Amino acid sequence: MRRPLLTLTAFTFLTWVGARITAVALPLVALAETGEAWATGLVGGMSGLPLLTVGWWGRGLRERLVTGRALAAVMLVQAAGLAIVPLAALGGHVEAVSLCASGLVTGVAAALLGPAERALVADLAEVGGAAGFETAGGTPARWLAWQDLAHRVSMIFAPPLGAWLVVGWGPGPLLWCQTAVVLGCAGAMLAVPGAGGRAPATGDVARPARVGVVLRAHPQVAVGVVTAGVGGLCWFGFTLGLAVLGVEHGRPGALIAAGMSGYGAASVAASLVAPLLVDRLPRLATAVGTWAVLGLAFAALPVVVPNLVGVALVSALGGAATPWGIAALNALISERTSGADRRAAFTAETVLHSGGASLGLLVGGALIGWFGAGPVLVATGAVQVAAAVVGLLVAWRLGARRPAARPAGQGRVAPAVYGRRRAPRGAPAPADGGG
Incomplete structure (x- = not known):
């Protein structure tokens, strides 16, 4: 499971960097094309609406976001949302409608991707540990902490990088570049399996959790x-x-x-x-x-x-x-x-x-x-x-x-003992101690 985890962490890092660079470029495009200062915050403002309501509308979708292929599909939606503004700029028709549409589409994708990426990281690390694989990050907790490190690093250098690229390239080309990066990351995500190796079929999807x-x-x-x-x-x-x-x-x-x-x-x-x-x-x-x-x-x-x-x-x-x-x-x-x-x-x-x-x-x-x-x-x-x-x-x-053990019907893979030695092939997984 080491390679899929590294792939997932690396390419989510790239999308975070791109999102922060886009946050620098988009207001400039909106201001240049509309001439209205109030339009600069439309994309960011509209992208927050799906986030606040994802617990309601995303309930049936998040049960399917259990493989890299599913995440890649959401990234394609994100790329489409990112392309709305530069496409409108090519035709000279950047206005409130296109800015709002871009914000809503990218906001929907971001609201689904964030929790799904963290859940898939935990799933993959958990399965790899239970199978006795030695991974670079170790336990699910460690892999999630590495992912948070990547998130924080992107917060530090991506905004000044975006400002520098805006000066050198201009905001329009930068938005096209970000769209291409997201498309490339979607392609790489196809190689990331689910914890069970496949996405659930329609009849296999559990009842959505509230x-x-x-x-x-x-x-x-x-x-x-x-x-x-x-x-x-x-x-x-x-x-x-x-x-x-x-x-x-x-x-x-x-x-x-x-x-x-x-x-x-x-x-x-x-x-x-x-x-x-x-x-x-x-x-x-x-x-x-x-x-x-x-x-x-x-x-x-x-x-x-x-x-x-x-x-x-x-x-x-x-x-x-x-x-x-x-x-x-x-x-x-x-x-x-x-x-x-x-x-x-x-x-x-x-x-x-x-x-x-x-x-x-x-x-x-x-x-x-x-x-x-x-x-x-x-x-x-x-x-x-x-x-x-x-x-x-x-x-x-x-x-x-101590927390009670999880009911057997929930089907969680029992956590492994994450030591330095690899578990012997065929050894039974340790029982879930709940802690």
């Missing part, structure tokens, strides 16, 4: 997902808050640049270590507790403003904590769920965290305008600390006993 039902059935997963959702909802306090504070202190752009640089560098550094240690972390306590560290960093930022070094260091504290929480939550989901439940749980994580961040940005500007950037930063930090404290109390109660 997100709410899955979270109620797995309370520890629900606690981790909801806490991460609170963190996403409060994210605007950091980005918008530092941007506004920079203007108020006569340093426009400087504070947010220092904060994002410190946060990003520390998060990448922590992500380099997280895959090596994630299997030793207490799952729920780590998934919940790290958001308290981020909240404390938010609350401390107004104290160090406008010192750029202080802003960078405090932001780095939050950035160093976040990857551990995400790695622990992904590990918790991969270990406590399987099949349709696993895909529903990853969907819930995506909707609450990423959707919460979008919702926070939508209302955050108004809150900062009413109460001020400093008080809002402190408030968003306090909310995250309070959510983490409540989550830790629930974690303490749930952690007082």
Whole structure:
């Protein structure tokens, strides 16, 4: 399973890089073609709608996204959405309709791809480990942590790369390039099998799992997902808050640049270590507790403003904590769920965290305008600390006993003992200990 896992991780990394480069190019195309500043945010705004509602409309689709071939089909839809704007630009007809259509189509693809990619990584790593294969990443938790590292690396270098390419190539050619990259990644995904080696036939598809039902059935997963959702909802306090504070202190752009640089560098550094240690972390306590560290960093930022070094260091504290929480939550989901439940749980994580961040940005500007950037930063930090404290109390109660074994009918492959020696051929898989 090593080669499919490497392929899946590498090409999802390329699509993430392309998505961030596209985020730089698309507003420029919209502005150049329409001459209206309000049109620059249409694609991004419309792409958020499918994400917020994917738990409803995607329920029947995510059960089929269990192989690389299925992911490749979704990537083709994504490429078609990306091509809408440059095609319209060729005809000189970029307008609100084409921008909205591009946002909706790419948003549908992104809302399906993110949870499906994480679930397939967990499935493949789980099956490979149970079969005794030595993989480069090890357990599902480690492979998911490597994937998160790739995600964070793309966040650091892709936006400045996009800005440089826009200057050298122009935004139109860059969008065509991104479309070609997605098509190439779709072709490579055809070589990635499912955990069972094939996609389910029509009659084999299990009843779609409802997100709410899955979270109620797995309370520890629900606690981790909801806490991460609170963190996403409060994210605007950091980005918008530092941007506004920079203007108020006569340093426009400087504070947010220092904060994002410190946060990003520390998060990448922590992500380099997280895959090596994630299997030793207490799952729920780590998934919940790290958001308290981020909240404390938010609350401390107004104290160090406008010192750029202080802003960078405090932001780095939050950035160093976040990857551990995400790695622990992904590990918790991969270990406590399987099949349709696993895909529903990853969907819930995506909707609450990423959707919460979008919702926070939508209302955050108004809150900062009413109460001020400093008080809002402190408030968003306090909310995250309070959510983490409540989550830790629930974690303490749930952690007082080992989780019950998953019912035999769920069909999860039993996890392997991920040691350095390969399991002997034909040896039985160890029983599921539930932890």
